[in-house]
Amino acid sequence: xxxxxxxxxxxxxxxxxxxxxxxxxxxxxxxxxxxxxxxxxxxxxxxxxxxxxxxxxxxxxxxxxxxxxxxxxxxxxxxxxxxxxxxxxxxxxxxxxxxxxxxxxxxxxxxxxxxxxxxxxxxxxxxxxxxxxxxxxxxxxxx
Numbered sequence: 001x002x003x004x005x006x007x008x009x010x011x012x013x014x015x016x017x018x019x020x021x022x023x024x025x026x027x028x029x030x031x032x033x034x035x036x037x038x039x040x041x042x043x044x045x046x047x048x049x050x051x052x053x054x055x056x057x058x059x060x061x062x063x064x065x066x067x068x069x070x071x072x073x074x075x076x077x078x079x080x081x082x083x084x085x086x087x088x089x090x091x092x093x094x095x096x097x098x099x100x101x102x103x104x105x106x107x108x109x110x111x112x113x114x115x116x117x118x119x120x121x122x123x124x125x126x127x128x129x130x131x132x133x134x135x136x137x138x139x140x141x142x143x
Contacts, residue, residue, distance in 0.1 A: 003053045006046065007039025013104035017137040021098060031137055034076070034104035043078050047088050050075070076105065080115045091115060096124050099132045 012035040019029055039046060050073045057071045076092045083090040091114055095101045102125040105112070110122035117124065 003049055005041075006049055007037045007041065010036040010038050011108040012036075013107040014139050015137045016100065016104055017133075017135050018100035019131075019133045021100065021132060029133075030100070032100045032104055032134075034101070034108055036108055043075060043081070043083055043088060043090055044085070046078075047075060074101075076101065077112065077115065080113065082115050097128060097130075099125065099128060099130045099134045102128065103134045 013033045015031050015033050017029050018032050041049070054071050054073060059071050074092050074095075075088070075090060076095050078090050081090055092101070095105075096114065096117065102121060106122045106125050110120065112121045113119065114121065114124060
């Protein structure tokens with residue numbers, strides 16, 4: 001399912017099963033993927049639509065930090081822009097430390113340049129040190 005009015009879906013990665021990061025022991029594994037969208041929306045409007053969609057899917061907000069949730073959509077990068085607002089930081093500030101983000105992202109955009117680090121996604125992935133497990137769960141949902 002794609003969020004209505006978001007834009008044109010350009011590419012989507014395989015689905016990966018990943019171990020939890022920054023969460024209590026015993027938390028179940030997650031399913032993650034990355035996608036690329038061509039959109040006329042500005043990033044703040046895109047985030048608003050994402051938040052509405054997540055709410056419709058049953059996501060509730062937690063005040064206690066990282067907790068398991070039914071859905072979590074992050075905006076990682078937008079056209080090489082750098083945005084720092086109270087509600088939105090682009091590029092996503094933790095993406096360079098998370099294999100569960102970088103593995104699917106490198107599948108669809110390995111040559112994408114991080115606008116702050118000035119490095120390719122694939123190179124950032126090769127450099128991170130992590131104990132995360134990131135295993136292909138299924139092939140791409142769409143072509």
